Amino acid sequence: PWPIVGSFTAVVVGTVVIGNLYPSLYQRFRVSPNELVEETPYIEHNLTFTRLGFGLHDGACAEDGVGTPCMERRAFAYDNTASIDWTEAQEQMAGLAVWGARPxxxxxxxxEALFPYYGFARVAIDRYPTADGELTPVAISTREVEFDGIQDKNWQNIHLRERYVAGVGAVASLAATRSDDFRPELLLRNIPPEAVSGPTAVNDLELERPEIFFGTRTQTETRYVVATAGTEQFAGPDGSPGAPGVDFPEGIALESTLRKLLLAWHFGDPNLVFSSELSDQSRLIHRRQVVSRARAVAPFVDFFEDPYPVIADGRVIWILEGFTSTAAYPLSALYDFGPRRRRYVRNSFKVTVDAVTGDLAFYRVPVRDPLADAVEEAYPDLVLPMSEMPEELRGHLRYPRVLLDLQNEVLLQYHQETARTFQQQQDVWDIPRELAVNENEVDYAPEYGVYRLPWESESRFQLTTVFVPRGRENLTAMVVARTDDRGVPELTLLDIPVGDQVSGPRQVESFVEQDPDISEQFSLWRTSGSQVWTGHLHLIPVGNRIVYMEPVFLAAEADAIPELRRFVVSDGRRVVMTPSLEASVAALAGAPPVGLIATDPTAPAVTATEGGAIAPDPSSTGGQADAWPAEALRLLEQAEERARQGDWQGYGAALDELRALLRRLGGEAG
Incomplete structure (x- = not known):
């Protein structure tokens, strides 16, 4: 027994010494006194592989796009003494989306719901060409069936009637401007959908097949619908009975009693067998939620981004972002991506779903991704090359928000380039905060816009966000993300030296809150019972400076239609708020270092000076002193019109504006 006892003792002692004592001694006497030297190789590997895993490698991006997704890092040469080209700034800001999802x-x-059983689930910001070929941001939302709005929820209505099973078209509006009554400038409206004409119209919004059989709403209550072609419903464009797979989804033909029995058993609904309204020509359609439809075909692909609709070839096409991801990528840090934690993520697939037929197509983004390569090898008939995607759709590809959100989280620490800086966490970043509804603070969210970077000549559709140093509010970096027409990601990180003290989002919003004229206007609106809130604060580089723009919304009550009433523009030190973007830019170009509230008729006249900068017109002798009667008359007429409409909240708001104008004039006269 002694050999056995000795062996057992040796194992126990060895386990204690080797498993616990030796590591602690090594850490205490070898690593701790030389921590940076000992850990530098491991930190460098972690930095490199984490950036590679999340597409943030700061290296030479492959010019042909077939390479590892990477990030171009640039130092932004900020110069607070440089003059701002306000003509260029106005052109740039005119491409920023000021309308958010809530308003x-x-x-x-x-x-535009028009009927109680139609609704809008979400809004997407996209871009469409104008008549002169320039891109402009457009907000678009599909009109889908809202189950709770169906008054009589009998079996026929929720499963057989086209008006209750298919949405109709979409609503689109300019995302960067407003109408004369302060509301969204609609581009596509009504049932059947009509694209507006005139100076505000954009191209490619005509809908010839407006049906929305496949959308984003969950189908819990209507797991299936049945389409039977006829002249009154599920018909073709000429009014004749429609063709499956063309005018409505192909579905499953109910051509035999056995098939009906099996489907009735699967869905737990005997009406599929006994209903006299079904025939051999009827088609059962299910999996109509576009994400669940794509996931059923490719469960190995992640779909965490909200689908967005594109109007192309006279119909609505959904575009989904397909991701590959894994936690098995070596030496990379773990980050939350959807419900799981991942060390590696790629946006390697763009998936399209036809809203009429439900046809799916998977397109491969030409970037290096072994996981996507494996999918192509396993399912060669599933994945198509990006070159086969219709050109009309390729023009609407974009950088996914959910991917940039993930990369932002990684960059908070992994932007640090040396092992020493990372080990000591000397330069950690944070996501800034901004104001939202009812002055609540929220995390600064990336937003889409059409503008160009200072070193580029053409405007592009891109997603922008910013960073601040941890514990501080001044700007330290900006990230601009976009894709080319093949979906290849392009990421640019602009480093802004902290020593330049460039204002961050909350600092600019503090300037707005502290300005006496602006705060007085907000107080007047709120005193009259209106809700006032600011939209997303946009930051864009212009030359060697950063300019800021923020919309201000007014709503008479909680559920009232919000009105876009003001535009705040800032150069980071001064703020101006007027009823139009043009007036705000013009006022700031010649404004004193304090806030100014102006209106369109009273904004200083401007002329273009050498170099394109905007300056006050020296020949203008107008200003508020000459133009205030017209503005006062406009406000009075607006108040009278609101009174005739019975809109007493709006009536009070107009009178408050008139009162504020007269008070300002009284102060100036005094």
Missing amino acids: LLTAYREL
């Missing part, structure tokens, strides 16, 4: 959904539901 747009409220407006769309009130103005």
